[in-house]
Amino acid sequence: MADYLVRAIGDKANVIGLACVTTDLVNQASHLHGTSRTASAALGRALTGALLMGALLKRGQRVALKFEGSGPLKKIIVEADHDGSVRGFVAVPDAEVPLQDEKLNVAGALGSEGLLTVAKDVGLKEPYRGIVKLLTGEIAEDIAYYFVESEQVPSAMGLGIFVKTDGEVSAAGGFLIQSLPPSEDRTIEQIVENIRRILSVTDLLRQGKTPEDILDMVFSGIPHHFLEKRNLFFRCSCSRERIERVLISLGQEELERIITEQGEADVTCEFCRTRYHLTREELEDLRAEISSPS
Numbered sequence: 443m444a445d446y447l448v449r450a451i452g453d454k455a456n457v458i459g460l461a462c463v464t465t466d467l468v469n470q471a472s473h474l475h476g477t478s479r480t481a482s483a484a485l486g487r488a489l490t491g492a493l494l495m496g497a498l499l500k501r502g503q504r505v506a507l508k509f510e511g512s513g514p515l516k517k518i519i520v521e522a523d524h525d526g527s528v529r530g531f532v533a534v535p536d537a538e539v540p541l542q543d544e545k546l547n548v549a550g551a552l553g554s555e556g557l558l559t560v561a562k563d564v565g566l567k568e569p570y571r572g573i574v575k576l577l578t579g580e581i582a583e584d585i586a587y588y589f590v591e592s593e594q595v596p597s598a599m600g601l602g603i604f605v606k607t608d609g610e611v612s613a614a615g616g617f618l619i620q621s622l623p624p625s626e627d628r629t630i631e632q633i634v635e636n637i638r639r640i641l642s643v644t645d646l647l648r649q650g651k652t653p654e655d656i657l658d659m660v661f662s663g664i665p666h667h668f669l670e671k672r673n674l675f676f677r678c679s680c681s682r683e684r685i686e687r688v689l690i691s692l693g694q695e696e697l698e699r700i701i702t703e704q705g706e707a708d709v710t711c712e713f714c715r716t717r718y719h720l721t722r723e724e725l726e727d728l729r730a731e732i733s734s735p736s
């Protein structure tokens with residue numbers, strides 16, 4: 443089953459739901475970054491959460507999330523586009539913490555003290571930015587808390603990643619539910635009750651439940667219909683041209699120093715680990731571009 447996301451809406455249009463399966467792309471990310479089991483779970487939750495948020499954007503828009511915590515993982519940075527592509531990394535990929543209640547301890551790895559910064563590039567000059575404290579460090583609750591605190595949108599999110607003892611990710615996915623005005627107490631109470639009954643997204647995915655099944659469970663007792671289905675994938679937005687622009691932005695002095703001290707440069711994209719090699723001639727061309735901007 444390839445990774446995909448579905449969207450459903452209550453027939454009264456006062457509640458919207460998104461659910462997705464992301465097993466392949468989380469696996470791909472964990473291989474690219476060589477993450478520990480707990481780091482894979484943390485990165486997987488953040489990637490999946492970002493995709494769910496990205497699906498709420500309009501065409502051409504992008505959302506970026508930065509989790510900074512007091513734990514050994516230090517930082518998780520993820521970016522998702524409206525088109526279903528996502529990328530991301532953790533600051534210390536091999537950070538590991540002991541299991542808690544026989545489960546991977548994501549909050550222990552990230553740390554429950556810290557900040558979540560959400561930046562949305564919606565085509566304005568400056569991206570929209572919201573910052574909240576981490577609520578639990580479990581990722582899903584932190585994102586839901588951001589929606590409530592920063593955007594005043596009542597939201598619930600569930601994320602589940604299962605990492606086998608050999609490090610392989612065998613199940614990943616999640617859901618996001620938002621109440622739209624005019625909100626209706628009875629509908630919200632029903633959804634809260636339905637979510638309470640779900641207990642674990644990881645277990646549902648491991649039982650072979652699809653995103654459609656999960657939304658049907660969340661919407662249980664509430665008439666709803668599905669609006670769309672889209673594919674999801676891990677894809678970076680880096681390119682040689684973008685790396686060259688970064689090098690140019692370092693300035694003439696810094697480029698001169700690299701040419702003198704190293705002669706050439708290897709630049710690795712943090713999001714996807716792609717390595718770009720620049721020869722001395724290429725670096726000199728970039729330096730020339732700074733001194734004589736066209």
Ligand SMILES: [Zn+2]
Nearest residue numbers: 678680711714
């Ligand atoms: Zn990249």
